[in-house]
Amino acid sequence: MPLALKNLNQNLEPNRSSLITLTDICKSYQLGQTKVHALRNINLTIEAGEFTCIVGASGSGKTTLLNIIGCIDRADSGTYSIDSVDVHSLDEDQKSSLRNTKIGFIFQTFNLVPVLSVYENIELPLLINPGISRQERDALIMSSLEDVGLQDKRNNRPDQLSGGQRQRVAIARALAGNPALVLADEPTANLDSLNSHKIIDTMLELNQKRRITFIFSTHDDKLMSRTTRKVVIKDGVVAL
Amino acid sequence: MNRMTFRLALRNLGRNLNRNLATGFAVSFGFIAIIVSASYNSRIEYLVRQASIYGSRLGHITITPPGGFKNSLVDPASYSIDRDQQIKIEAAISSVKNLDFYAPYLVGTGLVGNGCASYPYVLNAYPSDYLHRVRNTEGYRKFEADSKVWVKGQELSEVPPQLNGVAIADGLSRILKKNKMHLETFTTSNKPASLDCTPGNTEDSLSADSNLQLAGLDWQGEFTAGDAEIVSIYKGYTIDKNDSEIIAPLDLAQKLYNTDRINGYTVYLKDVDPLRLTNIVKELKEKLSSAGVSVDVFSWDDESINHIYRQVTDMMGGWFLVIGLVVFGIVALSISNSATITVMERSQEIGMLRSMGYSQSRIRELFLTENLLLTVVAMLCGAVLAAIVIRIHNQFFIPVNLPATTTPVNFKMQPAAVDLIVAALFAVFMSIFATTVAVWSFSRQNIVSLLYKVRS
Numbered sequence A: 001m002p003l004a005l006k007n008l009n010q011n012l013e014p015n016r017s018s019l020i021t022l023t024d025i026c027k028s029y030q031l032g033q034t035k036v037h038a039l040r041n042i043n044l045t046i047e048a049g050e051f052t053c054i055v056g057a058s059g060s061g062k063t064t065l066l067n068i069i070g071c072i073d074r075a076d077s078g079t080y081s082i083d084s085v086d087v088h089s090l091d092e093d094q095k096s097s098l099r100n101t102k103i104g105f106i107f108q109t110f111n112l113v114p115v116l117s118v119y120e121n122i123e124l125p126l127l128i129n130p131g132i133s134r135q136e137r138d139a140l141i142m143s144s145l146e147d148v149g150l151q152d153k154r155n156n157r158p159d160q161l162s163g164g165q166r167q168r169v170a171i172a173r174a175l176a177g178n179p180a181l182v183l184a185d186e187p188t189a190n191l192d193s194l195n196s197h198k199i200i201d202t203m204l205e206l207n208q209k210r211r212i213t214f215i216f217s218t219h220d221d222k223l224m225s226r227t228t229r230k231v232v233i234k235d236g237v238v239a240l
Numbered sequence B: 001m002n003r004m005t006f007r008l009a010l011r012n013l014g015r016n017l018n019r020n021l022a023t024g025f026a027v028s029f030g031f032i033a034i035i036v037s038a039s040y041n042s043r044i045e046y047l048v049r050q051a052s053i054y055g056s057r058l059g060h061i062t063i064t065p066p067g068g069f070k071n072s073l074v075d076p077a078s079y080s081i082d083r084d085q086q087i088k089i090e091a092a093i094s095s096v097k098n099l100d101f102y103a104p105y106l107v108g109t110g111l112v113g114n115g116c117a118s119y120p121y122v123l124n125a126y127p128s129d130y131l132h133r134v135r136n137t138e139g140y141r142k143f144e145a146d147s148k149v150w151v152k153g154q155e156l157s158e159v160p161p162q163l164n165g166v167a168i169a170d171g172l173s174r175i176l177k178k179n180k181m182h183l184e185t186f187t188t189s190n191k192p193a194s195l196d197c198t199p200g201n202t203e204d205s206l207s208a209d210s211n212l213q214l215a216g217l218d219w220q221g222e223f224t225a226g227d228a229e230i231v232s233i234y235k236g237y238t239i240d241k242n243d244s245e246i247i248a249p250l251d252l253a254q255k256l257y258n259t260d261r262i263n264g265y266t267v268y269l270k271d272v273d274p275l276r277l278t279n280i281v282k283e284l285k286e287k288l289s290s291a292g293v294s295v296d297v298f299s300w301d302d303e304s305i306n307h308i309y310r311q312v313t314d315m316m317g318g319w320f321l322v323i324g325l326v327v328f329g330i331v332a333l334s335i336s337n338s339a340t341i342t343v344m345e346r347s348q349e350i351g352m353l354r355s356m357g358y359s360q361s362r363i364r365e366l367f368l369t370e371n372l373l374l375t376v377v378a379m380l381c382g383a384v385l386a387a388i389v390i391r392i393h394n395q396f397f398i399p400v401n402l403p404a405t406t407t408p409v410n411f412k413m414q415p416a417a418v419d420l421i422v423a424a425l426f427a428v429f430m431s432i433f434a435t436t437v438a439v440w441s442f443s444r445q446n447i448v449s450l451l452y453k454v455r456s
Helices: A003-011 A061-070 A092-104 A118-127 A135-150 A164-176 A195-209 B003-013 B017-055 B083-096 B128-133 B139-145 B170-175 B182-186 B202-207 B250-257 B278-290 B305-347 B347-355 B360-393 B416-444 B445-449
Strands: A020-029 A035-046 A051-055 A077-082 A102-106 A180-185 A215-219 A229-234 B059-064 B097-115 B118-126 B151-152 B163-171 B210-216 B223-234 B245-249 B263-271 B295-299
Touching: A020 A061, A020 A215, A035 A061, A035 A215, A035 B210, A051 A061, A051 A195, A061 A180, A061 A215, A092 B305, A102 A164, A118 A164, A118 B003, A118 B223, A135 A164, A135 A195, A164 A180, A164 B003, A180 B278, A195 A215, B003 B360, B017 B139, B017 B305, B017 B347, B017 B360, B017 B416, B059 B278, B083 B278, B097 B128, B097 B250, B118 B170, B118 B210, B128 B139, B128 B182, B163 B170, B170 B223, B182 B223, B182 B278, B210 B250, B223 B250, B245 B250, B278 B295, B305 B360, B305 B416, B347 B360, B347 B416, B347 B445, B360 B416
Parallel strands: A051 A215, A051 A229, A102 A180, A180 A215, B118 B245, B163 B223
Antiparallel strands: A020 A035, A020 A077, B059 B263, B059 B295, B097 B118, B097 B210, B097 B263, B151 B223, B163 B245, B210 B223
16 A cells, blocks of 8 residues: 555554645536636635535535545645645546545446445445455445345346435445445435435435545535535635 | 455446447457457368378478488489498487387489370389378377378388388379279280270270389489289379379388489377477487487478478468457457446446545556456457357368369367467456456546536
8 A cells, every 4th residue: 555545544544634635626617618617715624524515506616626526526726635645646547546435436327336235336336345354345345235225126127226225325335345435426316305304314424423524515405404514606706 | 356346346247238248249250250360260270281291291300311301303423421320320210209200211303104104103112001100190190180181092111122022192093094903904814915096095905904114214314114903092182293293112222323322211109289380490400419310300380391282371371460450459449448438427436436545556456357247258258259250161162273283171169279369368458458458447536426427
């Protein structure tokens, strides 16, 4: 394991003060001849264990911010650190390792592998973590399934589940490796109201139970009211 | 590759079943085409090899005086081996590992007469038991089973020397109108009292007996002639031999040409790969050289004595290479095309896996496993189908005349293990190459672009 990640692992403990520190983050895209400034000088700190919601209109930069926090996109300028480790100093393999061990992703479109069972989908990120034995892997998967209430669906394929169930599988997959941080990009956008609330309930419960930091984006007012912290993005700038 | 990669690859194959089936069929049929081409190629090589060693009686190794192989028929006396050298050569041959048997030979030319007319002949003389020994080799029996070569009558070793029995090629026997052998004419009671050479009356008259008259120059340049009795008629394998060859016992030929010399040796080996005789030939050359004998030693496939074998195998090898490259090109394009479409369709999945921490190399490994699995399964199916095709094909005797030969050979398919291994390795390499090319750019693409299907 790279030295930077080793230090990161040693230092990432729940309830430690700032988990995420973004300083003067800028990101722009070239759309044809036009340069679109998605993020402008974002400064943001998120504490370990927070349940944070990023809100904003479509195109405001929510997803870009989540992508940068999740180390799947790179800022044009500024610094970003997870628990004092500068993400920009990591190479691709180190970032892959960081994502695998410390970050869980929940996508709007679930992104489950259709040919794998629920159990196997949750197993996917754990398979490439050399520090987890087969027995530990099984225990982690079963624990995650229990947390999202899908123990009895472990052998089902994604196409045999409802939208809400699929998203719960995605949550279980994101949680299975006991990450320090879970990022969810509009996790309820494809769900009805009832299922949206159930998903948020589940995430809240896990945040409290496991003390995992959750950051998710939404533009659903009802969901925003249930978070402990709300970050508003407008035209690429933190407005609140 | 871990268990999940394999499982994921296996299940993904069923995900785009039609496309994977199409790719699988392309690989299978490509592999069948390669196996069938290689099998025909091997077959032709095998037939020409057997025809050279056994049909043309080159043996595995031929020993001649320097330059003798090409010139002894024109000037046999000048390219001959005397008794002293024969003793030394035979001692050296006897020490060859894997020796089956060897035979001295003598060549000669002259005119053969039927009583009415004379025709040129080429005489090949061997010890009287030589043909019997050649025909009893496993190689000859296989060659005989695969071809329409035949021999009728008695072995030269079966008849008393004073009969002057010879074997005559079928074509020459027809030219001479001598289609009966000693045993047949010996029992004929209606033998005409005198020969009638009147045109139109010769057929019955000539075929009534099996007597021939051989005439020529002996090795001292004097006229020589003698009677011979046809005891055997055989189908000569090549056109030129079939129309001119007489095989005689060595004693008879030496008496006819008034010499105790010979023109060379043919050596037959057992339990050796005929394509790997280099070391045996080299050792024999060294032994002969150290014994003070200056001779040429050739393996049967040496271009200087068997250019037909080289030309045929080179030509077939060239064709096989062209066919192989075309087939593999098609297979590679099919795999590449399938992999490209699959990767494009699954770009979001690649993005998801990357976001989970899968590295670029792991993603490539995943797709490589899928396509390798597809290639291997398709190759196995192709191999099984090819085996069935070959089995059915080989049930029939398919007569094919190779160039300059008189007798058709059975054109079976004869797969060679080495060709199959090379083809399989090449297919696997093509699969890896085509998939890597297709997947490379996608695996390196920005994760966000993959997740949201936007080309960066």
